[in-house]
Amino acid sequence: MREPVINFKHISMQFPGVLANDDISLDIMPGEVFALIGENGAGKSTLMNILYGIQTPTSGEVWIKGRRVEEFDPRNVIEQGVGMVHQHFMLVPSFTVAQNIVMSKEPRKHRIFFDNAAAEAAVRKLEEDYGLTVPESVPVEDISVGMQQRVEILKALYRGAEILILDEPTAVLTPQETEELFGVIRGIVREKHMTVIIITHKLDEVMAISDRVGVMRKGKLVGIHETRDVNQQMLASLMVGRPVLFDELERTGEPGEPALTVEQLRVLDHRGLVAVRDLSLELRAGEILGIAAIEGNGQSELIEAITGLMPVQSGRITILGKDVTGQDPGEIREAGLAHVPEDRLATGLSGAATVAENLLVGKQREARFNRWGFHQNQAAVRAYAEEVYGRYDIRGAGVEALAGDMSGGNMQKVVIAREFSFDSPVLIISQPTRGVDVGAIEFIHSRIMEKRNQGAAILLSSADLDEVFRLSDRIITLYEGRITGCFRASEITKEEIGLYMTGSRQQGGKEA
Amino acid sequence: MSKKINTKYLISLMVSIFLAFAVGAVILLCTGHSPLTAYGAMAEGAFSSLRHVGDVLEYAMVLAICGLACDLGSRVGIFNVGGEGQLLIGAIVAAQIGVSLDGTTAWLVIPLAALGAIVSAGLYAMIPGVLKVKLKVNEVITTIMLNTVAASLCQFMAKGPWKSANKTMVSATENLNVRYWFDGLIPGSNLSTAIFAAAIIAFLVWYIMQKTTQGFEMKLTGQNPRFARFSGMRIDRKIIVCMVISGAMCGMVGMFRVYGSEHLFKPSVSNDYYFEGLMVAMIARYQPLATILLSIFFAVLKVGAEGLQQVGVPNQIYLIIQTVVIFFMAAQSGFLECLSVRLQKRKAAGANAPGGPEAEEKGGAEA
Structure with missing residues (x-):
């Protein structure tokens, strides 16, 4: 068996009040596509941020290609051949594709001036090498999201990445673009022997692209499997910690x-x-x-x-x-009509009001909450909120807590509970x-x-x-x-x- | 469901006040005065006689109603900086009603004067409200500008059409007939029966904001107007109505000043009283009860400042202390955050020091 290209050794990451990574040990092998899955807040992104050097773990070690990472700093890690494509692209919209790709390692004329021709040539060479075509001289703001993602990937490759981390890469893509992306991943893995780590929560994609899959739950790595040995149902149950019926x-x-x-x-x-x-x-x-x-x-x-x-x-x-x-x-x-809006914090609720108040909105003028037509019956409001809170399985610090302090999923349940309550x-x-x-x-x-x-x-x-x-x-x-x-x-x-x-x-x- | 003022806030308020007095003491020392004597004189100035207590209460009333007017606007997300102008308009209209109806029974004049103050000041406050809602004009700018307009307008009226025959007064209306004066509660002080009316207003405003369905809707409108509109509330109307009521309250203060203490209109019926009320409201974080309590505190400072002069300290020291309190209050949320972050960091660092596994276990339980 070959040497792993990355080892995580007993990584723990403590944030105030939350243990985001709990004693995680994991080997990534060269030339594999490794999928890392888990619910929101399971600690996937934290682990990848540690690998990419954005965060320093509270304890534990990271080894890249047999060398221990001494200093957690993206620059250091990029030099070791790790590249990351973030979920939200880090591109300058008004710069051309080529300018974005060479940024931070620009070819220069006379050591001072940016050499655009050389940049475009370098990008063309990259395109040929990896079989990824992009319009080099078009500003990034004028190309599609799928194309922007390619630019991000090429940017990582230009900096010499051999290990590529993709954070939820398909969230913004159409099925066709997803298929194309997977083609690209397969290509670079097969022909360039690259290693790809893909963070996702779409299980069908895990099945389609990965060789192995690691499941995280509440900061722990709860399982590592060969993808061919598992199915979507099993993975979902592992992620949630109980059987999920699909x-x-x-x-x-x-x-x-x-x-x-x-x-x-x-x-x-x-x-x-x-x-x-x-x-x-x-x-x-x-x-x-x-x-x-x-x-x-x-x-x-x-x-x-x-x-x-x-x-x-x-x-x-x-x-x-x-x-x-x-x-x-x-x-x-x-x-x-009732409406569950797309942006719950901006439109769907008031974060500065309590959960009970948010559940009440729209019903506040009903007689049962409105004594003599103007006096708010706060006991009735509370009783009503408690009932809905239980019925919709909302989990948080109770109905008197501020809605803005809840997790996204529970906020969404508050909005849905309220909007569905109007019948x-x-x-x-x-x-x-x-x-x-x-x-x-x-x-x-x-x-x-x-x-x-x-x-x-x-x-x-x-x-x-x-x-x-x-x-x-x-x-x-x-x-x-x-x-x-x-x-x-x-x-x-x-x-x-x-x-x-x-x-x-x-x-x-x-x-x- | 109203959010009560938490202990954290109370503590930081006390600390700010203490620090402000400490800074004031340093300033006193630097200017060659004894802080103890000065603060003693201040307390004496405020409490030594019934007359002074009366003045404290009268000024606290003015600050509280102005502050509550500001609270009311902020509840729907509008910042009424124009209370000073609304106060003056209410004062001059109320005064002129009393003057022109001279001879009629007080049972008619007083209600009419109150109505006049409410309507004129309310309508005057409606202008920025409507501009804000219909044309999205920033209310801070319009209300400040309308302050100047109101002050000039009142001065023009008091110097011109409504000027008193008394040549010694440059700009003032006629004196009110004594039968219309609010009864004084403490001889020699400014305190009058107006404080009972003010107490009723204060109670109503508190009740509406904290206990009613309307108050609930107002609060949501201020917190997230988009959400309020989304859920079917008529937020435009609420904003205008609150602005009008806020203005009417300031107008009432103007009337109280005229009928309770000044007995005529002159520009000095208000010396930026609304702005002091506004600062009190801000320090109280727009919470009605805290606004009322802090009004009393600042009234004590203000009236006590007159005592300072008697021991040779310029009463500007009062202004310095007030300003410093505001400074510290403004900084307090930053202070607390900074402190709690540091504490948490220290805790985290301590937890993760040598005893790794144990700390992790603990953290896991928390997560």
């Missing part, structure tokens, strides 16, 4: 009457550009209509216009037959499980399906395609503010739908 969600009843209609809707975004172009759709009671779109293709504006947060340029919106175009969010809610016939749900743990995802999904089965009309927008497929009855694809396709969820594959999301394919009708 069963089909039970779907009962047939779609009923139209509950929400949108006709020829046009919406401008914050910069005054057209974000939603004459879009029409119809949502029926008892169905989930999923929106599949890459971020920034009008889905946010569409939802904000329907819910009254953004002005409507033209077109018509009705809820249960009532015209609500241009009304304010309060009136639209009264017409029968509105129309539900608009955006990013229901963004940044939420696997266990909570399961819970939230079953709640959404329950609402559907009870006859709610649900419009679902999510960046997570798996989620859209799992929950939706029908799926529409949006590209540049237009509907490019409408499908029954059972009649299309993820790969196919990616073509509609990128606008490379289009259906005739364009109405849902």
Whole structure:
């Protein structure tokens, strides 16, 4: 057996109040693709930040290619041949691709001046070596997200990386781009004998790309397996620490009457550009209509216009037959709509208010909370909040704690608990499980399906395609503010739908 | 569900006050005065006679209502810096109503004067409120500017159309008829029955902010306006209404000053009293109860400062102490954070020193 290229020896990392890494020992072998999975806060990123030299472990050692890391400093680690592509790209938007790639090791003319020609030549050579093509002279702000990721990878390679860390690389990619990325990874591993560590929480990707997989839970490394020996179900259970059922969600009843209609809707975004172009759709009671779109293709504006947060340029919106175009969010809610917004902290709750207060919002004027029409009945508020807190399995420091101090998953449960409590016939749900743990995802999904089965009309927008497929009855694809396709969820594959999301394919009708 | 003032805040407040007095003592020493004598004279100035206690209470009332007016605005996320102008407008309108209705029964004049103060000052405060909501004009700028407008307008009225016949007064309205004066509670002091009205106002404001559904909605509007709008609240209307009430409260203070102590309008019915009330509110973190308590504290300082003069200390020392308290209060949140971070670091360092496994076990349990 060959020598490992990286060894972690008894790594522990103590943050105030949290032991983020707890005595982790792990060997990474040369030429393998190692997937590191775990829930949010399991300590994956901390471990990788230690490897990349961003953080110094409280105790333990890291060895790279048989040499102990003395000083935890990215510069030091980069020299040893480690490269990292962060989840949020670290690129200068106005610089060209080539300039971004050579940054920090720029070729110079006369030792002083930046040599652009040499930079582009160096990048071209790199492209040939690794079979990765990029438009060298185009500014980074003008290329797609998938292409930007390539630039990040090339940047690491240019600095001589032999070990590549990818932090949630597919979070922003379409299925096609993901496939391409995996092709690139396979290529560099097979032909250049590189080692790749990929952090993710998408289990199908683990199965598709990795040779071995390590599972982290609550700071501990709870298992290392050959990927061929495991399946998704086993990995999910390991991550959460209990069996997770990835069963089909039970779907009962047939779609009923139209509950929400949108006709020829046009919406401008914050910069005054057209974000939603004459879009029409119809949502029926008892169905989930999923929106599949890459971020920034009008889905946010569409939802904000329907819910009254953004002005409507033209077109018509009705809820249960009532015209609500241009009304304010309060009136639209009264017409029968509830909304789980995409950004819970900015829109979905008040972090400075208590959990109980956040659960109350929207009901504060009901007689049971409002003695004599003005005096807030705080005992009733508390009792109500306690009940919901328990029913939605919210975990935190109780209903009197500040909502802003909770974890993302629990905040999301607060928002969902509140919005679902109105029993509105129309539900608009955006990013229901963004940044939420696997266990909570399961819970939230079953709640959404329950609402559907009870006859709610649900419009679902999510960046997570798996989620859209799992929950939706029908799926529409949006590209540049237009509907490019409408499908029954059972009649299309993820790969196919990616073509509609990128606008490379289009259906005739364009109405849902 | 109202968040109570926590002990941490109380401690840091006490420490700030103590430090402020310590700095004041150093300044006194440097200027050749004995701090003990000076502070003694200050206490004497505030408490030595009933008359002084009355003045303290009257000034505390002014600060408290002004401070609460500021609290109310901040609750919906609007910073009313224009209370000074609203106060003057309320004062001159109330004064002129009393003057022009001279001879009518007090049962008519007093309510009308109060109504006049409320309506005029409320409408005046509505201007920045509407501008903020409809045109997104920053209310700090508009309210400050409107202060100047109000001061000039009142001066113009008091020098011109509404000027008193008494030639010795440069800019003042006629004196109010004695029958309209609020009864003095302590002879020789400024304290009048107005303090009862002020107490009712203070209670109502506290009650609305802390105990009612309206207050709950106001609080959410101030904390996260986008969320409040998202959940169906009419935040524009709330902001305007709070601004109007805030202005009306300042107008009432103006009326109290005129009918309770000055008995006519002149520009000095308020010497930036609203700004002092605003500072009190800020130090109290816009919490109504703390605002009221701190108003009394600052009133003691202010009235006590007159005692300082008697022992030869310029009463500017009062201003220095007040300013220093504000300095320390502003710094206190930073102080505390810095301290707690350091403490935590030290704890973490201690925990991870030689006894590795034990420390890890402990940390694991916490996590």
